[in-house]
């Protein structure tokens with residue numbers, strides 16, 4: 001029953017071209033949404049959420065049970081619907097999906113043998129999360145849903161000014177996961193029908209090799225993890241790389257102010273940050289006004305909430321609930337994401353109705369839980385560490401590993417820095433930052449290193465701030 005053979009050759013290309021053709025049609029419809037008023041956007045969202053909820057209740061046994069006894073009519077209070085999360089969706093995978101021919105065992109087999117951009121059962125593509133933190137997730141898109149993903153890719157490219165051109169095609173270098181189940185690898189693969197000259201490189205490659213590959217490719221556009229882009233900028237500053245991308249976009253990790261500065265100094269370009277998930281590959285990205293990332297909420301409805309899932313106003317940091325507005329196969333409705341963010345109370349100066357992310361504040365799992373002298377719980381957000389460390393111009397890269405008993409800081413310093421002085425200053429600054437939150441700070445150690453290794457197991461991502469409590 002399972003079709004896991006890679007679809008190859010002309011037939012596969014024809015299918016990919018057809019998916020991309022519908023993406024082009026959808027993309028032109030999406031660009032009109034830039035001119036919506038916030039009221040039009042809100043009205044669209046409500047209708048779209050209602051339609052997702054009813055579709056799920058009709059076609060997914062899991063959601064039919066979850067919503068049993070509820071009136072899903074036009075007066076539905078969306079905020080009263082139960083919250084879902086990755087554990088719930090994965091534990092009930094076979095009953096969540098709306099096509100009874102799909103099941104998790106087959107899905108995992110497809111992912112394990114996936115090559116290139118092949119389909120499952122002739123119509124599904126899937127993405128998997130890496131599983132380095134928390135539960136592994138598997139996310140299924142049918143061809144119409146994937147065309148929406150590709151349309152959103154086109155919208156993102158247009159926002160940034162990347163357009164196909166001839167005869168000299170735009171050269172796009174993407175540096176990301178070397179794994180076709182990962183979103184940063186799959187989108188370039190399925191969008192590649194020859195409109196651009198593309199090269200996908202693995203972020204786990206040694207940086208000198210990356211630099212050599214880029215040097216020979218000569219990218220007009222560089223898509224990379226921010227830490228990798230900053231490392232490459234440092235190479236160029238040292239005279240060991242000479243590329244001239246006219247556009248740089250970063251994704252998948254925190255883009256720090258230091259990294260922005262390094263990239264701007266070397267290439268005279270402000271990087272465009274991008275935020276995506278396997279559950280919604282293009283959730284948010286920056287427009288040329290660089291006021292923060294827009295949440296493209298015509299395709300993804302998000303609610304920022306507190307620990308008890310009560311709504312938070314713009315400006316306040318919380319986890320959020322995601323409702324994917326186009327994935328009919330694996331409905332994700334009020335699905336909890338533990339990345340923390342605050343929406344901006346202000347609209348963007350570009351006039352788009354899509355709300356701005358004021359700041360990303362790390363993941364719930366990476367919050368350090370301390371106690372005040374009176375025993376009250378005090379949550380230290382990852383951003384507290386980030387802001388303290390990024391106030392040092394001499395700190396090129398950093399990693400924070402923390403538990404309630406110890407904080408381990410590892411830093412890469414600019415050459416010529418006074419190591420002993422800086423170690424003391426960094427420890428003092430972090431201690432002050434933690435204590436300003438109202439809790440005594442656990443002992444801090446500061447280690448200086450030349451560089452960080454990029455592990456293949458984490459897709460080559462550089463984890464800046466991590467809880468090591470209990471492990």
Ligand SMILES: [Zn+2]
Nearest residue numbers: 287289348350
């Ligand atoms: Zn904008």
